[in-house]
Amino acid sequence: MMIPPEPDRDSAPWWEAVRRHELTVQRCGGCGALRFPARAVCNRCRSLEYEWTPVAGTGRVYSWIVNHQVFLRPMKELVPFPVLLVRLDEGEDLLMYGGLAGGDAAGLRDGLPVEAVFEDAPDGAGATIVNWRPRAAAP
Amino acid sequence: MSGLRDRTAIAGVGYTPFSKDSGVSTLTLAARAILAALDDAGLTVDDVDALATHRVGDSTPPWVVAPALGVPEVRWYLDQFGGGSVSHSVVAQAAMAVAAGVAETVVCYRAINARSEFRMGGTGRGPAPLFDVQYQAPYGYFAPPQQFAMSARAHMNAYGTTHEQLGAIAVGQRANAVKNARALKRDPITMDDYLASRWIAEPLRLLDCCLETDGACAVVVTSRERARDLRQPPVLVSGAAWGGGDSFFSGAGSVPSGTDLTVTEAARIAPRLYAMAGVGPGDIDVAELYDCFTYSVVVQLEDYGFCAKGEGGPYAASGALALDGELPVNTHGGFLSEGYVHGINHIAEAVAQLRGTAGDRQVPGAEVALSTAQPGYVLAGTSALILRSDR
Numbered sequence: 457m458m459i460p461p462e463p464d465r466d467s468a469p470w471w472e473a474v475r476r477h478e479l480t481v482q483r484c485g486g487c488g489a490l491r492f493p494a495r496a497v498c499n500r501c502r503s504l505e506y507e508w509t510p511v512a513g514t515g516r517v518y519s520w521i522v523n524h525q526v527f528l529r530p531m532k533e534l535v536p537f538p539v540l541l542v543r544l545d546e547g548e549d550l551l552m553y554g555g556l557a558g559g560d561a562a563g564l565r566d567g568l569p570v571e572a573v574f575e576d577a578p579d580g581a582g583a584t585i586v587n588w589r590p591r592a593a594a595p
Numbered sequence: 596m597s598g599l600r601d602r603t604a605i606a607g608v609g610y611t612p613f614s615k616d617s618g619v620s621t622l623t624l625a626a627r628a629i630l631a632a633l634d635d636a637g638l639t640v641d642d643v644d645a646l647a648t649h650r651v652g653d654s655t656p657p658w659v660v661a662p663a664l665g666v667p668e669v670r671w672y673l674d675q676f677g678g679g680s681v682s683h684s685v686v687a688q689a690a691m692a693v694a695a696g697v698a699e700t701v702v703c704y705r706a707i708n709a710r711s712e713f714r715m716g717g718t719g720r721g722p723a724p725l726f727d728v729q730y731q732a733p734y735g736y737f738a739p740p741q742q743f744a745m746s747a748r749a750h751m752n753a754y755g756t757t758h759e760q761l762g763a764i765a766v767g768q769r770a771n772a773v774k775n776a777r778a779l780k781r782d783p784i785t786m787d788d789y790l791a792s793r794w795i796a797e798p799l800r801l802l803d804c805c806l807e808t809d810g811a812c813a814v815v816v817t818s819r820e821r822a823r824d825l826r827q828p829p830v831l832v833s834g835a836a837w838g839g840g841d842s843f844f845s846g847a848g849s850v851p852s853g854t855d856l857t858v859t860e861a862a863r864i865a866p867r868l869y870a871m872a873g874v875g876p877g878d879i880d881v882a883e884l885y886d887c888f889t890y891s892v893v894v895q896l897e898d899y900g901f902c903a904k905g906e907g908g909p910y911a912a913s914g915a916l917a918l919d920g921e922l923p924v925n926t927h928g929g930f931l932s933e934g935y936v937h938g939i940n941h942i943a944e945a946v947a948q949l950r951g952t953a954g955d956r957q958v959p960g961a962e963v964a965l966s967t968a969q970p971g972y973v974l975a976g977t978s979a980l981i982l983r984s985d986r
């Protein structure tokens with residue numbers, strides 16, 4: 457991990473859940489729509505009520521890059537590395553970023569089924585991130 | 596909806612040289628470009644009553660530039676936060692200030708040492724503390740080439756856009772820069788050169804990326820009537836539009852882009868931009884399209900209505916964007932080859948084309964130009980101008 461997550465006051469519960477290896481999104485208390493990233497208001501019904509709800513942690517690759525440039529010094533040991541943008545199975549508009557856990561970047565393709573893998577930072581840094589591992593497609 | 600149509604004009608343009616190491620402050624760069632623009636217009640600092648810029652913590656604000664130049668009285672200023680996406684809104688807001696009678700003569704400038712001091716996307720400098728960064732930076736994802744690479748890959752996935760189509764833009768714009776004495780890169784390149792250039796963030800190569808540049812550029816905005824009495828033929832601000840962008844927020848705006856990376860905010864502002872100017876895509880004689888990366892040209896060809904969604908790659912590779920093509924694009928070489936002053940040098944080039952003073956790279960008879968800002972990716976908006984010659 458090159459840059460530790462910096463949660464804001466809305467996203468802190470999401471990062472705390474990730475720390476427990478749980479993937480969650482918000483469910484609107486007004487219209488029931490699922491939303492991510494974290495924010496206090498629903499952009500459909502404008503309700504301020506919501507709860508955090510678990511998701512399956514499965515999705516499909518929407519896009520990806522393979523980064524080669526060393527933008528920060530700690531990247532030097534890691535390049536080339538992929539970064540994925542994944543659409544969750546619970547909703548086309550629920551998008552999350554992450555690294556590739558296992559597998560080869562050459563195998564990435566549009567719509568590839570993936571599942572979330574939680575990675576704890578070493579040395580008790582108190583941070584966990586979400587990567588994505590290719591999986592067999594659901595029937 | 597004619598709004599600001601043809602009420603104001605760009606009366607002067609000024610540049611510093613472009614380089615990789617200016618050796619001077621952004622204040623010095625700003626002063627040099629502003630003085631050059633005023634001289635071009637036949638004005639002096641004593642005529643200036645307003646200043647406008649945008650910056651991301653990397654340049655000198657109007658309230659420092661004005662006293663440094665000895666501006667007698669500042670009646671209005673704009674210190675717009677933001678990067679390339681807001682670049683054209685600076686001139687648009689200056690036009691609004693003049694049209695509203697708040698100011699008479701506004702100098703708009705952008706001064707950056709984008710290679711020797713503050714490189715976009717880092718040289719040890721952490722990412723800006725924006726909302727979305729927390730979900731991206733832990734994976735080593737925060738730099739503009741990465742963000743545009745993500746969009747370019749989505750476009751390739753959806754429409755079959757190819758590396759060679761991106762390369763056609765890099766090669767073609769370099770050919771234009773060969774005819775531009777101000778350009779940083781004037782050696783011609785071939786498709787083989789493009790395909791051999793190293794990866795930055797796949798699917799983008801080094802030659803897909805703009806040039807990190809030290810330099811400044813300024814333009815003078817005043818009323819059409821006043822501009823007609825000045826040294827240069829006026830270039831009218833015929834249309835202006837800007838707006839906020841979509842994001843990876845679920846449920847965001849969503850029409851037309853939402854969480855679709857292959858559509859930008861440009862698609863949303865284009866109709867009201869054209870409506871204000873009373874023209875359509877077919878009326879544009881020359882287009883200076885924000886080319887932080889080759890891909891941003893592809894998506895804007897679509898979103899500003901020059902071709903259908905998904906056809907930007909084939910259109911770019913067809914030869915249509917050449918100086919003698921159907922739609923000459925980035926006639927100065929763009930940020931890819933002239934230099935990168937974060938948007939304003941596109942406006943300055945459009946002015947040269949509409950004055951008919953672009954020399955070897957002049958598009959014959961150019962009367963209407965589109966100049967655009969960074970078209971918007973995650974959490975970014977965009978802005979654009981339609982300019983026209985006053986004849």
Ligand SMILES: [Zn+2]
Binds near residue numbers: 484
């Ligand atoms: Zn709701």
